[in-house]
Amino acid sequence: MVDNKQYWVWLSSLPGIGAVKSKALLNHFEDPYNIWNAKENELNKLPFLTSKDVGNLINIKIKESAKIHLDNIFKNNIKILTINDELYPYYLKNIYDPPSVLYVKGDIRINDKYIAVVGSRKATSYGLSMAHTISCELSRYGITVVSGMARGIDSYAHKGILSVGGRTIAVLGCGLDIVYPNENKKLMDSIIENGACVSEYLPGIAPLANNFPARNRIISGISLGVIVIEAGERSGSLITANFALDQGREVFALPGNVCSINSTGTNRLIKEGAKMVTGIEDILEEINISFSNENMENFFTGSFANDKLFKDLDKEEIKIASCLKTEPLHIDNISKKTGFSIQLVSSVLIMLELKGIVEQLPGKIYKLKY
Amino acid sequence: MLSKIKSLGLMGIDGCIVLVETDISKGLPSFDMVGLGDTAVKESKERVRAAIKNADLDFPIKRITINLAPADKKKEGSAFDLPIALGILAATEQVNIKDIENYGFLGELSLDGEIKPVKGILPMVISARENGLKSIILPLENADEAAVVNGLNILPAGSIKDVVNHLNGLKKINKYSVDIDNIFRNNISYDVDFSDVKGQETVKRALEVAASGAHNCVMIGSPGCGKTMIARRLPTILPSMTFEEALEVTKIHSIAGTLATNTSLITQRPFRAPHHTISNVSLVGGGRHPKPGEISLAHYGVLFLDELPEFNRSALEVLRQPLEDGVVTISRINATLTYPARTTLICAANPCKCGNYLDHSKECTCTPKQIGQYLSKLSGPLLDRIDLHIEVSSIQYKDLDSKKEEEKSSDVRERVNRTRKIQQERYKGMNIYSNAELSPAMIKKYCKLDVQCKNILENAFERLGLSARAHGRILKVARTIADMEECQDIKTHHLLEAIQYRSLDRKIWSGQ
Ligand SMILES: Nc1ncnc2c1ncn2[C@@H]1O[C@H](COP(=O)(O)OP(=O)(O)OP(=O)(O)O)[C@@H](O)[C@H]1O
Ligand SMILES: [Mg+2]
Ligand SMILES: [Zn+2]
Numbered sequence: 001m002v003d004n005k006q007y008w009v010w011l012s013s014l015p016g017i018g019a020v021k022s023k024a025l026l027n028h029f030e031d032p033y034n035i036w037n038a039k040e041n042e043l044n045k046l047p048f049l050t051s052k053d054v055g056n057l058i059n060i061k062i063k064e065s066a067k068i069h070l071d072n073i074f075k076n077n078i079k080i081l082t083i084n085d086e087l088y089p090y091y092l093k094n095i096y097d098p099p100s101v102l103y104v105k106g107d108i109r110i111n112d113k114y115i116a117v118v119g120s121r122k123a124t125s126y127g128l129s130m131a132h133t134i135s136c137e138l139s140r141y142g143i144t145v146v147s148g149m150a151r152g153i154d155s156y157a158h159k160g161i162l163s164v165g166g167r168t169i170a171v172l173g174c175g176l177d178i179v180y181p182n183e184n185k186k187l188m189d190s191i192i193e194n195g196a197c198v199s200e201y202l203p204g205i206a207p208l209a210n211n212f213p214a215r216n217r218i219i220s221g222i223s224l225g226v227i228v229i230e231a232g233e234r235s236g237s238l239i240t241a242n243f244a245l246d247q248g249r250e251v252f253a254l255p256g257n258v259c260s261i262n263s264t265g266t267n268r269l270i271k272e273g274a275k276m277v278t279g280i281e282d283i284l285e286e287i288n289i290s291f292s293n294e295n296m297e298n299f300f301t302g303s304f305a306n307d308k309l310f311k312d313l314d315k316e317e318i319k320i321a322s323c324l325k326t327e328p329l330h331i332d333n334i335s336k337k338t339g340f341s342i343q344l345v346s347s348v349l350i351m352l353e354l355k356g357i358v359e360q361l362p363g364k365i366y367k368l369k370y
Numbered sequence: 371m372l373s374k375i376k377s378l379g380l381m382g383i384d385g386c387i388v389l390v391e392t393d394i395s396k397g398l399p400s401f402d403m404v405g406l407g408d409t410a411v412k413e414s415k416e417r418v419r420a421a422i423k424n425a426d427l428d429f430p431i432k433r434i435t436i437n438l439a440p441a442d443k444k445k446e447g448s449a450f451d452l453p454i455a456l457g458i459l460a461a462t463e464q465v466n467i468k469d470i471e472n473y474g475f476l477g478e479l480s481l482d483g484e485i486k487p488v489k490g491i492l493p494m495v496i497s498a499r500e501n502g503l504k505s506i507i508l509p510l511e512n513a514d515e516a517a518v519v520n521g522l523n524i525l526p527a528g529s530i531k532d533v534v535n536h537l538n539g540l541k542k543i544n545k546y547s548v549d550i551d552n553i554f555r556n557n558i559s560y561d562v563d564f565s566d567v568k569g570q571e572t573v574k575r576a577l578e579v580a581a582s583g584a585h586n587c588v589m590i591g592s593p594g595c596g597k598t599m600i601a602r603r604l605p606t607i608l609p610s611m612t613f614e615e616a617l618e619v620t621k622i623h624s625i626a627g628t629l630a631t632n633t634s635l636i637t638q639r640p641f642r643a644p645h646h647t648i649s650n651v652s653l654v655g656g657g658r659h660p661k662p663g664e665i666s667l668a669h670y671g672v673l674f675l676d677e678l679p680e681f682n683r684s685a686l687e688v689l690r691q692p693l694e695d696g697v698v699t700i701s702r703i704n705a706t707l708t709y710p711a712r713t714t715l716i717c718a719a720n721p722c723k724c725g726n727y728l729d730h731s732k733e734c735t736c737t738p739k740q741i742g743q744y745l746s747k748l749s750g751p752l753l754d755r756i757d758l759h760i761e762v763s764s765i766q767y768k769d770l771d772s773k774k775e776e777e778k779s780s781d782v783r784e785r786v787n788r789t790r791k792i793q794q795e796r797y798k799g800m801n802i803y804s805n806a807e808l809s810p811a812m813i814k815k816y817c818k819l820d821v822q823c824k825n826i827l828e829n830a831f832e833r834l835g836l837s838a839r840a841h842g843r844i845l846k847v848a849r850t851i852a853d854m855e856e857c858q859d860i861k862t863h864h865l866l867e868a869i870q871y872r873s874l875d876r877k878i879w880s881g882q
Contacts, residue, residue, distance in 0.1 A: 330763060332569065332570070332571045332572050335571060335572075342571045342572050342574075342575040343575060343851070343867050346572070346575070346867045346870040347862075347864075347865075347866035347867040347870070348866075350830070350866040350867070350869050351826075351866055353833070353834065354826065354829050354830060354833055354834070356833075360873070362728060362761070362873075363721075363728040363761050363763045364572060364761045364763070364873075
């Protein structure tokens with residue numbers, strides 16, 4: 001049997017077939033293998049494809065080069081995460097135009113919750129130090145910081161959370177075999193070590209200016225919210241903020257000096273209704289609210305059920321472990337949140353302790369252990 | 371002339387017949403008393419003399435000898451005043467009654483001839499009935515207490531004159547009785563209730579487990595988190611007292627003099643909360659004039675030791691044996707007294723020296739090392755008698771203010787009653803009544819685990835760092851939790867919950 005990953009790689013290599021069209025194709029054919037084998041007349045019937053698209057889809061040369069891409073991918077230690085994979089970030093999966101394939105160097109974890117910290121490449125020392133500080137703080141709450149590994153704010157956001165041993169994700173606008181900007185070689189290694197670099201682009205694809213807005217939709221799409229640290233009038237991070245709004249994510253902005261051109265973008269965001277950040281509580285407040293809503297609950301139980309860590313757990317154990325996801329809780333509150341009786345919660349928690357999943361703190365507070 | 375009058379004394383918590391023999395003969399006037407009386411008994415002479423005179427009766431100017439028999443038992447207190455006075459009046463034929471041997475007399479006399487209340491009425495009256503007395507004359511103020519006993523006439527008298535008039539048939543004293551059933555039914559409610567405690571579901575559950583199996587427990591929590599409030603409500607969820615239990619409790623309090631006047635019967639389970647400065651004797655009983663201690667006053671109820679680490683180590687040491695045996699044994703020169711002491715122990719302790727460790731709104735100024743040390747002081751004698759460790763956190767204001775209806779004591783008590791009944795059935799004829807009392811051999815027999823449970827327990831010891839002493843206690847508590855579910859076998863979830871109550875055995879508290 002031919003490796004099924006090859007069809008996914010082929011799909012992502014097709015010129016002119018972006019996220020939206022490939023989603024439509026997958027909807028229609030269910031599996032890339034079926035798309036690969038689709039007849040021309042069958043493809044012609046699909047209204048969303050142009051004749052040029054159909055030409056590409058049946059192009060033998062493109063099909064043949066998929067094998068080469070695949071070899072290249074493995075050679076570069078890149079993993080392929082398809083939209084059907086359990087590990088594919090849930091939030092990203094549900095945006096309008098999710099990439100059907102994500103290339104990953106490093107390690108994506110299903111339990112991670114992401115917040116994006118972004119901003120200008122040209123930043124003031126205030127912006128840089130705030131990016132660093134806010135990332136550090138977020139790590140204390142078990143949050144994984146997402147950014148774009150660009151110069152300036154992005155780099156400091158990654159560095160901040162790495163400095164306290166947290167996890168971080170960089171979403172790149174080029175193939176993962178390319179280091180861009182060049183001086184971030186060490187940072188990139190460190191991100192891969194403590195998180196992941198991800199991209200929707202095949203190895204070898206250069207950091208073209210066009211790629212970056214598309215890259216930004218992934219940064220916001222994967223996250224619960226986007227914090228814009230510093231942005232000038234036409235900063236790319238404002239595009240990320242716009243994506244975030246379209247995708248229904250929280251947008252936060254750090255207020256800046258009204259005379260500073262590096263803060264005109266963020267100050268305007270605040271004026272237009274973004275949440276002003278003057279401390280970590282401002283972020284947690286909003287995020288916690290969205291955590292307690294029903295969607296989020298499904299998100300957690302749903303993803304936990306598929307998590308390897310929770311493989312041998314029964315329904316009650318999963319539900320209880322899940323509600324500890326956001327923060328450590330007192331046993332009474334666990335009972336309230338789950339609706340389980342105290343005696344059930346008591347016994348399940350000890351079981352989870354024995355299984356090494358939760359830890360008990362003084363005062364009958366429980367937290368997840370990973 | 372010689373007269374013999376019956377009275378009653380106390381041995382431990384039981385009464386015994388004391389015969390007051392009075393001999394009056396010619397000779398130099400004197401008034402002697404023999405038969406191991408204490409000071410109060412010896413001083414009786416002066417009160418009797420004055421009382422008889424002031425009641426317009428004759429005090430003989432002759433040689434008077436009083437013997438309190440049996441002569442080898444120590445007699446205490448002032449209750450012999452009345453029988454001694456009656457002895458003199460009978461010997462001088464100022465009272466004339468044929469069946470005087472069917473009467474018992476109890477009471478202290480004041481100088482003007484009034485009869486004053488005495489301690490220990492209930493056990494003495496019970497003993498009077500057991501010894502076949504038909505009537506007992508005693509102080510008015512003790513009437514309610516005495517009337518609990520039926521099968522003999524309770525004749526309350528206000529003064530020595532009333533007694534003489536009654537015996538001579540001039541003016542009969544009315545028999546006194548109370549409606550026990552009515553008292554029992556009406557007095558069973560407590561003025562505090564479990565539903566006063568807002569939130570704290572886990573703590574309440576733990577207390578219900580404690581009540582269901584008569585387990586001792588300790589609560590750890592910062593000041594003001596409600597430990598005292600919760601402990602005070604533990605008696606209200608214990609099973610309702612039976613008449614026999616009420617009688618026994620009343621006996622103890624009657625002897626100790628802690629019974630309020632005009633109380634027939636203690637129908638509520640006692641709650642005793644001695645301060646940590648208490649002496650060992652006051653805690654377990656004894657002393658020169660032996661009296662029951664706090665642990666006996668808490669018999670069939672709750673003994674609450676607040677601020678446990680502040681108690682003297684030796685005080686905790688002396689509590690050990692009684693907690694194990696359910697009785698206090700006091701050795702005297704010529705007798706051994708026992709006081710019953712079957713109580714549920716509930717202790718409270720702060721989590722650290724400054725007290726704020728678990729309180730997230732205040733700052734704890736202790737170092738991790740100090741925190742670890744503070745509670746380790748608890749380990750040792752007493753902690754080995756404690757089955758449940760309960761951590762109490764302060765509740766949040768919104769819970770305190772909540773309108774949510776909390777469960778009433780009576781509802782909890784109903785479940786507790788059911789669970790206790792299961793235990794009583796199971797342990798019939800074995801001289802124990804609850805899971806807390808199971809001996810190691812009995813644990814083996816009644817707390818069997820299946821393979822799955824055994825694995826969990828083994829795993830728990832390994833992974834949670836439980837200490838060996840936890841083993842038996844976990845099994846007993848698991849037995850209780852299974853009984854609460856009316857489950858014959860201990861299931862995994864029973865065992866797991868029981869493990870939850872051993873936090874002090876674990877490393878959680880050793881500071882971080
Ligand atoms: N769960 C609760 N529901 C209702 N009231 C409460 C609760 N917890 C505490 N309180 C209130 O707080 C007061 C203080 O509680 P309490 O004296 O029992 O605390 P404590 O833990 O014994 O403190 P300390 O360590 O100082 O002795 C109670 O009298 C009660 O009014
Ligand atoms: Mg208190
Ligand atoms: Zn402290």
